[in-house]
Amino acid sequence: MIAPGLIISAPASGSGKTTLTLGLLAALRDRGLNVQPFKSGPDYIDPGFHGAAAGRDSVNLDTWAMDAAMIGGLIAGTAGAEDADLIVAEGSMGLFDGVLAPGAQGNGSSASLAALTGWPVVLVLDCSGQAQSAAAVAKGFAAMQADVRIAGVVLNKVASPRHAAMLRAGMQQVGIEVLGALPRQQEVELPSRHLGLVQAGEQADMPRILERAARFVEENVDLDRLISLAGATRAKGPDGRITPPGQRIALARDGAFSFVYPHQLAGWRRAGAEILPFAPLNDEAPDDSADTCWLPGGYPELHAGELAAAQSFRAGLNRFAETRRVHGECGGYMAMGAALIDKAGTRHAMAGLLGLVTSYETRKMHLGYRLATLGADMPGHGAGARLRGHEFHYCTILDQPDAPLAEVVDAGGARVPETGSHRGNATGTFFHLIAEAEG
Known part of the structure; x- marks a missing residue:
């Protein structure tokens, strides 16, 4: 009950x-x-x-x-x-x-x-x-x-x-x-x-x-x-289908990468996936036994110097991406890019899987729901899939040279420029995935 x-x-x-x-x-x-x-x-x-x-x-x-x-x-x-x-x-x-x-x-x-x-x-x-x-x-x-x-x-x-x-x-x-x-x-x-x-x-x-x-x-x-005064709960139904990005998922989890929806993790596990956490701030690389790596959002801008100095993490991530898929959301996407510039204007080298360069020196708020139609495959979802998510960050995009990952619109249907991008086995989005959309 x-x-x-x-x-x-x-x-x-x-x-x-x-x-x-x-x-x-x-x-x-x-x-x-x-x-x-x-x-x-x-x-x-x-x-x-x-x-x-x-x-x-x-x-x-x-x-x-x-x-x-x-x-x-x-x-x-x-x-x-x-x-x-x-x-x-x-x-x-x-x-x-x-x-x-x-x-x-x-x-x-x-x-x-x-x-x-x-x-x-x-x-x-x-x-x-x-x-x-x-x-x-x-x-x-x-x-x-x-x-x-x-x-x-x-x-x-x-x-x-x-x-x-x-x-x-x-x-x-x-x-x-x-x-x-x-x-x-x-x-x-x-x-x-x-x-x-x-x-x-x-x-x-x-x-x-x-x-x-x-x-x-x-x-x-x-x-x-x-x-x-609590009222009886009316909403009932089976769990919505959540497709895991892989069978064994290397998941970045630490102070820089902490934004993961509990329902996503539960859905991945319910679908039979195994989650293998690792901590980039401890200079840990993704588990080599994983078939997919997922870098969630968080606060990479607060730890940009540590991430730039984490040689084992960066080298291990690049080796992983040679043969397997790596996806980043928002902060994870920034960490996969070429560089991140902090609020003081200091440029920090990131993993370099993508050409993305972001900056917090000049803050600009990006906020709202996002509906994305994928133009290329990403872990767990093929080209043409429609995904619902949410974007909230203050970074400015200085360079995003790779191919766009998706056509993205806001809740009112207006196109937004934060399309995400892909190169080889690397994909990234500024929006955080919440659920698959019908149709």
Whole structure:
């Protein structure tokens, strides 16, 4: 039986979703509950924090890139276990924020996931600078979409007991339940950088952060009431097909290459593939027994000097590519190129499998969903395959001389210049693959 669930969402980014989600996961775990976390949308960072707090992997669910069967299968496969008591999914951006053109199942918004799954929404409101007016915001969100139910609100950044009383009075007037009031505080704020929060694995004081978050939420949120509002999960279906890039996959995994969706790894293993991790930052080369090498995204720009000095890694990768396929996504693609220029303007030699030259000296944001039609083969997918993914980076492309790998458009159908490229056995894309597209 699939556990019941809730979605933690908000009117906008920066309202406190992650703080509340982490506190909930840690506090409920302290109570002995097994809570399965999920993340709405294409986010790598938040799921790492979820996993640290809940003690189990958090899985991305994306209505633009994944169809209903795939989403249902992922939920059933991770939250359908007998030991899962509750699902807590963290939304992305504002509740109704998504792209204009629908994708596989929706527009990628947290609301579209709520409508599909039946999970009620706990709305986190940043109440700084307002009192009873917050109720108008909550009422508008409750009335916006008939198939999205607001279970209640958690008031955040409450200045004083008097402020809380005014906020509660406004919510009572419009018939919206207050599930908690979080006072202003600094204890559980998490450091951030250009792609969001600093990753969970880089937080040396993570146990202390989670302990404080759990205590903070336990003291200020009615957890029993919140649990009681979880809704039955409607989404059901078999796992969507995920084609592994090989039978034995050498996978780069370290501080420079950490962006791998859990559902991809699980899908590869479910299809019978074996994953062989290696750490380029430790100057390790891909396992010679592998038939494919995969370099995921991450933060190569923060480790460009180390990668340039990793002679065994670079030489081993080049030997591997002489006879077998190597694919890189975003940061992995950059590391396969000729050079990467860091924010200080220093040029670092990369593996040289491709001619790509990228720079962080002049930052330019590239963000959004991507639909790619392959013009050439890549590991796991042949020419003509259509793939859904997401791109988010700040590098500038100075040179991309190799043949384009795909025709790539954004969610609205407009072509984007980041086509990826291929040369010999090497392929790379700036987008991170989420799912195969039909047709």
